[in-house]
Every structure is written in structure tokens, then in C-alpha cells.
Amino acid sequence: MPPWQSSSSPPNPGVLLTEATKAQIRWANPIGDRYMALLDGPGSAKRLTTDVAIPVARTEPALDLDTLLGGFRPLFRALDPEQVNTLSSALIQAFQGEGVTIGSFLRQASLVTNTLADRDELIGQVIGNLNAVLDTFGGRTDQFGKAVDSLSQLVAALEARKTDVTNAVAYTNAASATVADLLTQARQPFKEAVAQSDRVTSLVLADHEYFDDLLNTLPDAYKKLARLGSRGDFIPEYLCSLSLKVNGKGGQPVYVKIAEQTTGRCAPK
Known part of the structure; x- marks a missing residue:
């Protein structure tokens, strides 16, 4: 059954299909868009019913654009795309009987060729x-x-060395997949690290005086430690006691004694 059966689309009160109606496939533009045109032909004006199709004898296929435009390819190669579209559309409309005549097409082609002739020096x-x-x-x-x-x-x-080149490409592909997987796994930890860095920055800014003093005194402290180890990879100091100061309840300092010796050289004097 032909695709332009009268019942294949929603009824349109403005279109009357009769026994003389002809269906023709036409080109809307040179790039391939098409549409179906319904034309009045000779014959009875009796209206078609919804179960009747337009016979094949009253249908026409679309023009063969390859054959139609093929002869103008030497001309089209010398034109810009806009001029090609203009001339192609005019030629298609002329052969489809849409008001543009062959004479009009030839006049447009003449203007274009004159433009090309004006550029002979270039x-x-x-x-x-x-x-x-x-x-x-x-x-x-x-x-x-x-x-x-x-x-x-x-x-x-x-x-x-095609085998080596092939292996190198394969290894590169595998390495790319490994790096992509590594980045996927590191995305969440990195996101958390960035969030924690904002928190650390806020704490440092809130107590910047302490950190300023720490950074200023660290060089002297490192120099003292360096002098302690001047005799070798050991510290020539005798430890009598060691206490750890931590914050306790209510912010009060609490001292935790880690090591203590009260005899010998550490005996009270």
C-alpha cells in the first residue's frame, strides 16, 4: 500500500483529496529534506473515502538530484557554499514546476560566472x-x-619493531586505565583532605600569634638540637624526669609523668 494513503495522517479540513488528486515527492532543499505535494489533476472531483488510497499511476517520485546537479559540478566547485545552495535550489524549483523558470536559473548562473570572470586577475x-x-x-x-x-x-x-610498538601501545593503554582507576579511588579522600585543610586553616588563623611565635623560635631550637648531637648520632644528656602536659577537664593543664629517677646524679641536693 503506498505511504500516502489518505487515512495515514490526521484529517486536515483544508485538504480535499479527490479521485483526480496526484501525489508528488518534492525536494525542499538541496541537502535532502523532502515533502509530499498534493496536486490537482484531470479527472473526477469526487472525494476519496478514508479507505481508498491514491493509486500509483497518479504518483510521481522525487527528482534524481545526482543526475540533475551532476552536470553543474564544475561550476559548483568554483563557487562558495551560499552560491551553490542558491543555484541548486533555483534549479530544483525550476524542474519541480514551483514558479522558478529555467531562464531565471540561467540568469543567476550568468551573474555568478560574471563574478568569477571579474576575478580572473586574482x-x-x-x-x-x-x-x-x-x-x-x-x-x-x-x-x-x-x-x-x-x-x-x-x-x-x-x-x-612492530611487535614492540604494539606492546608499547598496549602498555600505554593499560597505564592510562590504571591512572584513571587511581584518580577515581583518590577522588573521595582528596575531597575530604581539602575539607579538612579548610578546617586546619581556620584553627591556625584563630591562634595565629602562637604559630607566629612557633615559627620564629623553631630555628633556634633546631640549632640547639644540632649542638647536642655534635659528638655523634646520640644526645649526650642524662634524663632524670620526663613529664607530658595535656589539657584536662575545663581546660586545666594535667601533667603526666612518663619517667623519673631520684637517685644517683638525679638525687636531690
Whole structure:
């Protein structure tokens, strides 16, 4: 059954299908959009019922654009895309009988070819420049031959090591997948680290005086530690007691005694 059966689309009160109606597939533009045109033909004006299709004898297929536009390809190659679209549309409309005549198309083509003729000096300059390029290229045939030989040697070397190249590509692909997986796994920890860094920054800013003093006194403290280890990889100091100060309830300091000796050199005097 043809695709333009009268019951295949919702009823349109403005379209009356009769026994003389013809269906024709037409091009809407040169890029391939098509539509179905309903035309009045000779015959009875009796209205078609919803269960009757337009017979194939009263249908026409779309124009063959390859055949229609193929003869104008030499002209189209010399035009810009907008001019090609304009001339193609005019030619299609003329052959579809949509008001544009062949004469109109020829007038547009004449205007375009006149424009091309006005540019003959520019075209001549392009041809002259191309000749100069070819002359320069012809004077360097030895260099070009060496370049071709070098390229041939490179291709031969790659061919001899195609297994290594294939393995390298495979390893690169595997490494890329591993890196992608690593980034996926590290995304959440990194996000948490960034959030905690904001928290640490807030704490440092709130107690910046303490951190300023710490940074100022650290160099002297490191110098003292360096003097303690001047005799070797040990500290020549005798430890009598060691206490750890921590914050207790209510912010009060609490001292935790870790080590203590009260005899010998540590005996009270």
C-alpha cells in the first residue's frame, strides 16, 4: 500500500483529496529534506473515502538530484557554499514546476560566472604563485629524495619493531586505565583532605600569634638540637624526669609523668 494513503495522517479540513488528486515527492532543499505535494489533476472531483488510497499511476517520485546537479559540478566547485545552495535550489524549483523558470536559473548562473570572470586577475596571480612554488620544489629534488629515503627507512624500522610498538601501545593503554582507576579511588579522600585543610586553616588563623611565635623560635631550637648531637648520632644528656602536659577537664593543664629517677646524679641536693 503506498505511504500516502489518505487515512495515514490526521484529517486536515483544508485538504480535499479527490479521485483526480496526484501525489508528488518534492525536494525542499538541496541537502535532502523532502515533502509530499498534493496536486490537482484531470479527472473526477469526487472525494476519496478514508479507505481508498491514491493509486500509483497518479504518483510521481522525487527528482534524481545526482543526475540533475551532476552536470553543474564544475561550476559548483568554483563557487562558495551560499552560491551553490542558491543555484541548486533555483534549479530544483525550476524542474519541480514551483514558479522558478529555467531562464531565471540561467540568469543567476550568468551573474555568478560574471563574478568569477571579474576575478580572473586574482586567479592568474594564484596560478603564478603556484608556478613559483613548483619551480622552488623542482630545484630541491635532491633534498626531497633524501627526505623520501629517510621516511622509507623510518617506516622500515617501525615495521621491524612492530611487535614492540604494539606492546608499547598496549602498555600505554593499560597505564592510562590504571591512572584513571587511581584518580577515581583518590577522588573521595582528596575531597575530604581539602575539607579538612579548610578546617586546619581556620584553627591556625584563630591562634595565629602562637604559630607566629612557633615559627620564629623553631630555628633556634633546631640549632640547639644540632649542638647536642655534635659528638655523634646520640644526645649526650642524662634524663632524670620526663613529664607530658595535656589539657584536662575545663581546660586545666594535667601533667603526666612518663619517667623519673631520684637517685644517683638525679638525687636531690
